[in-house]
Amino acid sequence: xxxxxxxxxxxxxxxxxxxxLAVAFHLGSVAAQQQMPATKVTxxxxxxxxxxxxxxxRITLLDLMPGHASPPHRHPIHHVFGYIVDGTYExxxxxxxxxxxxxxxxxxxxxxxxxxxxxxxxxxxRAKLVVFMVADAxxxxxxxxxxxx
Numbered sequence: 065x066x067x068x069x070x071x072x073x074x075x076x077x078x079x080x081x082x083x084x085l086a087v088a089f090h091l092g093s094v095a096a097q098q099q100m101p102a103t104k105v106t107x108x109x110x111x112x113x114x115x116x117x118x119x120x121x122r123i124t125l126l127d128l129m130p131g132h133a134s135p136p137h138r139h140p141i142h143h144v145f146g147y148i149v150d151g152t153y154e155x156x157x158x159x160x161x162x163x164x165x166x167x168x169x170x171x172x173x174x175x176x177x178x179x180x181x182x183x184x185x186x187x188x189x190r191a192k193l194v195v196f197m198v199a200d201a202x203x204x205x206x207x208x209x210x211x212x213x
Contacts, residue, residue, distance in 0.1 A: 102132040108194070112201065122197040122205060127190060128153070133183030136209040141200040144173040151191030156181035178209065 104127040113119045128151070146155075148165045156162040157177045164185050165171060173179060184191040197205060 102129050103127065103134065113198075118201055120199055120201045122195075122199050124195045124197070124205070125149075125192065126195060127192050128184040130184055130189055131187050133181070136178060136180050137182070137206050138176055138178055138209065139173060139197065139199075139205060140203045140207055141175050142203065142205070143175060143198040145196040146171045146173075147194045147196070149192040149194060151189050152185040153191050153193055154181055154183045154185040155179075 106125040106127070107122070108125055109121065109123040111121045113121060146153075146165075147170045148167050150167055153165045154162060155165060155171055157173050157179055162181050163171070199205065
């Protein structure tokens, strides 16, 4: 090869290398942005209650990332029971006091009450809870305060 060919090939190789590096950094930042959602919701069971017309049971596992809080919401026409599997969960309904639950503890929410606080109380550990809901089959599980059904 002549000297002039090397003058073009070497910068081209450097540019290709820099381009590959830029792509790698971009993909890394995209992967960081596409991390697990703040709450992973896994529906464990949904069962119609044949002897209670219009009602069904919904059992859900919630896996909350550290510090995650959901906006104030309601569970329309549903009886909600929660059981803490792992971590700590801060909870407040209506005008009642805020409470922090630990593994093995449970709570109850009557139909339609404002769920004012729902958050993982830990800044560095996940919280997992099982939610058992006796629900109106025609209603969504959760309605964020201010949203229409």
